[in-house]
Amino acid sequence: MSKDAASRRLTRRETHSSRAIPSIVTASLLIAVFLWLTLEAVLWLLKDQPLLASPAQLLEWLIGLPVNTTQAGMVAAGAGLGILALVLLGLALGTGRRQRRALGSERAAVVVDHEVIAAALSRTARRAAGLAPGQVTTTVGGRSVRVQVRPTSGEPLVVEDIQAAVDGELAAYALERPVRSTVQILNEGAVGQ
Amino acid sequence: MRNTNRALNRLLLAILGVILLGAGAALIAAGTLPGAAGFWETTLSSAREHVRNLAGTAPLPDPVRSWWLVLGIAVLLVGAVLGAVWLASQGGGKTPRLAERSEGSAGRTVVDAGLVSAAVKEALNGHPDVLATSVSAWESRRGTALRLRLEARKGASPREISNTVEQLLQEIDAWLGHPVPVLVRITSGTRTQVSAARRAR
Numbered sequence: 241m242s243k244d245a246a247s248r249r250l251t252r253r254e255t256h257s258s259r260a261i262p263s264i265v266t267a268s269l270l271i272a273v274f275l276w277l278t279l280e281a282v283l284w285l286l287k288d289q290p291l292l293a294s295p296a297q298l299l300e301w302l303i304g305l306p307v308n309t310t311q312a313g314m315v316a317a318g319a320g321l322g323i324l325a326l327v328l329l330g331l332a333l334g335t336g337r338r339q340r341r342a343l344g345s346e347r348a349a350v351v352v353d354h355e356v357i358a359a360a361l362s363r364t365a366r367r368a369a370g371l372a373p374g375q376v377t378t379t380v381g382g383r384s385v386r387v388q389v390r391p392t393s394g395e396p397l398v399v400e401d402i403q404a405a406v407d408g409e410l411a412a413y414a415l416e417r418p419v420r421s422t423v424q425i426l427n428e429g430a431v432g433q
Numbered sequence: 434m435r436n437t438n439r440a441l442n443r444l445l446l447a448i449l450g451v452i453l454l455g456a457g458a459a460l461i462a463a464g465t466l467p468g469a470a471g472f473w474e475t476t477l478s479s480a481r482e483h484v485r486n487l488a489g490t491a492p493l494p495d496p497v498r499s500w501w502l503v504l505g506i507a508v509l510l511v512g513a514v515l516g517a518v519w520l521a522s523q524g525g526g527k528t529p530r531l532a533e534r535s536e537g538s539a540g541r542t543v544v545d546a547g548l549v550s551a552a553v554k555e556a557l558n559g560h561p562d563v564l565a566t567s568v569s570a571w572e573s574r575r576g577t578a579l580r581l582r583l584e585a586r587k588g589a590s591p592r593e594i595s596n597t598v599e600q601l602l603q604e605i606d607a608w609l610g611h612p613v614p615v616l617v618r619i620t621s622g623t624r625t626q627v628s629a630a631r632r633a634r
Contacts, residue, residue, distance in 0.1 A: 246614040250434070250578060254616055258435065259442040260523045266449060267520040274513035281506050286496055303477045306463040306470035314464020321457030328450030332443045340618075343591055347599045347606075348581075348615040352591040355621045363588035363630070373630060412592045 250349040251416070257336035262328070337382065344414025354380040357413070361387060361406055365423070368405035369397050375430055385410065385421040393429035434571040434580050434616060436526035445519060528572040531579060532609065546570035546579070549605060553581060556601050561631060562589035563597075564624035578614040584622040588630040591619045 276291070284294040293301070306314065341357065343350040358378040365376045365387050377388045387406055391397045403423045410421060462469040484501075491500035532544040550568035557563045565584040570577055585594055598617050606612045 246575060246578070249575070250614060250616040253434065253439075254618060256439075258437040258439050258523075259446060260435070260437050262446060263442045264520060264523055266446065267516045271513050271516035271520065274509050274516060278506055278509040278513065281502075281509060285498070285502060285506075299477070299481055303474055303481070305460075306473050309464065311464050315461050318457040318459070318461030318464065321453050321460060325450045325453035325457055328446050328453065332447035332450060343595055343619075345595055345599060345617070347602050347612075348617045350591075350595045350598075350617040350619065352595075352619040353621055356585050356589070356591055356619055359585075359588045359621070359630075360590045364590075409590070409592075412590075 247349045251342045251351060254349065254351040255338055255340045255342060257338055259331055259336065262331050266328070339380075341380075342416040344416060352413075357385075361385060361409060361421075364405050364409040365389060365402050368402050372430075380419070383419060385419045387421065387423045388426060389423065390426045391429050393431055395429075397425055399423050399425055434526065434569075434578065435524045436571075436573050437524055438522050441519070441522060526571045526573055528570050528577065530572075531570040531577055531613065532611075544609065549579060549609075552605065552608075553601065556604075557583070557597070560597065562586045562594055564628055565622065576614070578616060580616045580618070582618045582620060584624045585619050586628055586631060587621070587625055594619055 277295070280290055280293070280298075281295050283290055284296065290297070309317075339354040340351050341354065343352050358380045361380075362376040362378040365371075365378070366373065369376075369389060369391075371389070371392065375390045375392070377390075379386045379388075385406070387402065389397060389402060402425075403421070406421050406423060410419065459469075459473070463473040464470070487501040488499045493499060493503070497503060529546055530543055531546045531549060532542075534542045536542065546569060549570075553568050554566055557566050562585055563583050564586055567582045569580050569582075571580055581598065583594060583598070585591065595617065602612075602615055
């Protein structure tokens with residue numbers, strides 16, 4: 241990587257999630273809960289009717305929770321909170337990688353969607369083998385690229401040729417996080433195109 | 434490109450996750466272990482007693498009763514405000530100005546992002562592999578960066594598009610006089626879905 245820090249930073253921020261949407265949702269819920277509690281507390285102080293439950297009622301309910309709830313209910317509620325917690329922790333501590341990759345470039349930070357890479361590799365493989373559109377399917381994952389080729393019936397294909405074409409194309413991209421490619425020729429052929 | 438504080442998002446989501454995990458574990462324990470249920474009840478009851486005792490001290494005239502209750506409401510409000518601050522820290526940083534230079538008494542020169550946008554659109558208009566472009570400028574503490582978003586035709590080589598853009602950027606650099614950091618995003622969008630792949634070339 242011969243690129244400067246600014247470029248690397250741009251790439252990093254474009255290929256990784258900012259967790260903005262979960263943050264917005266969580267922050268909104270937090271604001272709603274805190275405002276509701278504030279309102280209930282003020283209503284309680286003014287000896288007014290509570291909206292849903294006064295702080296005193298809430299605390300009473302919380303104290304009696306293990307006694308008034310069935311065991312299954314407690315476990316289910318705890319498991320529900322636990323799942324939510326694991327989702328939040330997964331978002332916070334996961335890599336947050338998006339389905340995009342950085343392309344090697346001298347001047348700019350170039351980030352390409354996996355979808356675009358897959359379509360381009362499909363076309364490369366298709367041209368190398370002289371097939372019709374739709375006979376090649378490519379999946380781009382985190383570490384690997386899988387090219388699946390459905391040959392035309394009665395016209396055998398040479399895997400090595402397609403592999404070489406795909407690898408050549410990938411080498412031209414100079415991806416910053418390299419991938420391994422596999423070309424698979426399906427047994428089932430397509431009827432004469 | 435946005436100025437979202439990503440470390441803060443991760444930290445706060447992790448803290449909330451840990452709190453929820455603790456609450457979930459406490460619920461399960463109180464539901465299944467008899468000792469834990471008793472502990473739950475005594476702890477919360479003593480907490481309630483504590484609050485009642487506090488509400489008796491530091492008295493205030495009637496509707497409010499105690500400074501401690503005022504403090505409690507203030508803490509809840511601060512929680513809501515911190516939530517709002519977190520919400521407001523998401524995104525931001527888009528700017529219409531790509532570059533600016535003050536020349537003292539001679540005045541100021543401002544380059545609009547729209548100028549580069551028009552140039553890029555003009556240059557890539559009719560390019561067989563680029564279906565749509567959008568150009569924006571983003572400002573952060575590290576300076577202003579340019580973001581080019583290009584929708585590629587299905588099957589187009591990202592390398593070829595990237596080479597075209599690099600040439601274009603060289604011209605823009607020469608034109609502006611000093612290079613700005615650029616992010617090029619090659620993506621697929623609605624135009625990609627509705628446009629046919631190129632058959633021959």
